Amino acid sequence: MHFPLDEIRNRFPALSGPGEPPIYLDNPAGTLVPRSVIDAVATAMATASSNLGGYFAASQRAGDIWSKAHDAAADLVGAKSPREVIIGANMTTLTLHLSRSIGRLMKPGDEIIVTRMDHEGDVSPWLLMAEDLKLNVKWLNFNRETWRIEPEELRPLLSDRTKLLALNYASNLTGSINDVKALTALAKAAGALVYVDAVQLTPHRLPDVLDLGCDFLACSSYKFFGPHLGVVWGREELLASLTPYKVRCASDALPERFETGTPQVELLAGLAATVDYLASVGEMTGHSGTRRARLAGAYAASDAYETTLTQRLVAGLKALPGVTIHGITNPNRFAQRVPTVSFTHDxxxxxxxxxxxxxxxxxxxxxxxxxxxLARQLGLKESEGVVRIGMAHYNSLAEVERCLSAVAAIVTEKSPVLA
Incomplete structure (x- = not known):
């Protein structure tokens, strides 16, 4: 199927203005935003910059935006209800916030498992919780041959005292995608809660929380072409059972009980527009039906296209002397990675x-x-880390080629700066 790259790039002002745009390969840190999202944010700031719950028109508009944002996020992650969707400042803040409530289910001596593959946003909140509550922390390594967390690494860590497994869906450094469904099943069989960081997966693959069987799943809209917001899905019955940390007069309904302070209405408008943009990519690639169905089509088409970019980038880097790629390089396994490629030079x-x-x-x-x-397990210098190149569905093969040419020129310089 033809991928409508030109039409997609024209949706993004950063790529469609006068002159040659920069080459944005910093996407794992944050993606560009389409015009429709920018317009939605601006319109909300002009017409709905009010708090919720008022009788006047601007407040009613703000309430409608709030509802539509939760509906859109629920469609994106495959939730049963928008009541299961918590929206806040960012994934790290929401995880820190929810860890206080989750920690009330635990007692000293209980065990939690965190991974050596995660972003600190899904590690430090749980370490702080463990420190406060005198919990035992177990570390789950990833397999250096498969570049994933394997079930046989998890099994020995589980016990009848395991209360939480926090793991990532896709790595923001290696790009590897974990088999979260299998890992979740093991943890749930041991009686543990499972908190999934899907920040790096969601720009490239469509989450399905019901299929995964996890208890929580977090993502960030600014990583999937939207405004700076975090989104956490949680099972409704579990969220209802947790003690919320909120001001006394705030609503105790879901999801409001976990959304502190005045909502960022303009960003919520942008979030809803972001999901609609992604659904429109589904329409561009010949898909129809519900918003969720169109989202599935968009992700399938984008993934197929992004894989061609990954193949070229990995092949080009592997051909350069002194380069080591930290992640999956076998094209037959590219279904197990997102288009984030990291390397070091000797x-x-x-x-x-x-x-x-x-x-x-x-x-x-x-x-x-x-x-x-992750950098520690790889034996990398903390001050150095890796060179990270991350692509999105609006990048072109020509941009990848330019990047490869520039990297090759640095490698072949006569007097490189030593690490």
Missing amino acids: RISTHVFAEKLAAQNIYIWSGHNYAYE
Whole structure:
């Protein structure tokens, strides 16, 4: 199927303005925003900049935006009800907030499991909870051969005292996708809650919380072409049973009991518009039906297209002397990764690559990217980390080729800066 790249790029002002745009390959840190999302935010700021619950028109409009945002997020993750969707400042803040409520289910000596593959947003909140409540922390490694967390690594860590498994769906450094459904089943069989960080998966694959069987799933809309918001889905009966940390006069209904303060109405308008944008990609690629069905079509088409970019990037990097890719490089296993590719060089600092590419208007990241434990398990210097190149469905093969040419030029320079 033809992928409508030009039509998609025309939706993004950063890519469709006058002159040659920068090459945005920093997408794991945050994606560009389409015009429809920008317009939705601006319209809400102009017409609905009011608190909820009033009798006047602007407040009613704000309430409608709030409802539509939760409906859209519920469709995106496959929730049974928008009451299961909590929206807040960002994934890390929401996870820190919810960890206080989840911690009330635990007692000293209970065990939690965190992984060495996660972003710190799904590690530090649980370490802090464990410190406060005198819980025992177990660390789950990933397999260096498969680049994933394997069930045989998890099984020995589970016991009748395991109360929580926090794991990521896809790595923001290696790009590897974990078999979360299988890992969740093991943890649930041991009686543990499962909290899934799907921040890096959601820009590229459509989550299905009911199929996964987990208890919580978190993502960030600014990683999937929207405004700076975090979204956490939780099973309704579980959310209803948790003690919320809120002001006394705030609503005790779901999901309001976990959404502190005045909602960011303009960003909620942008979130709903983001999900509609993604659904429109489904329409562009020949899909119809419910919004969820159109989302599924969009993700399938985007994934197929992004895989062609990943194949070229990985092949090009592998051909360069001194380069080590940290992640899955076998094209037969690309279904088990997102298009985030990280590498190091045996003599050139990661920051030299980032700086020199930036000088050519090619945006990438260097460092550990908050995948702190992952970098440690790989034996990387904390000050260096990796060079991270992350693609999205609006990137082109020509952009990948330009990036590869620029990286190759740095590698072949006569006097590179040593790491």
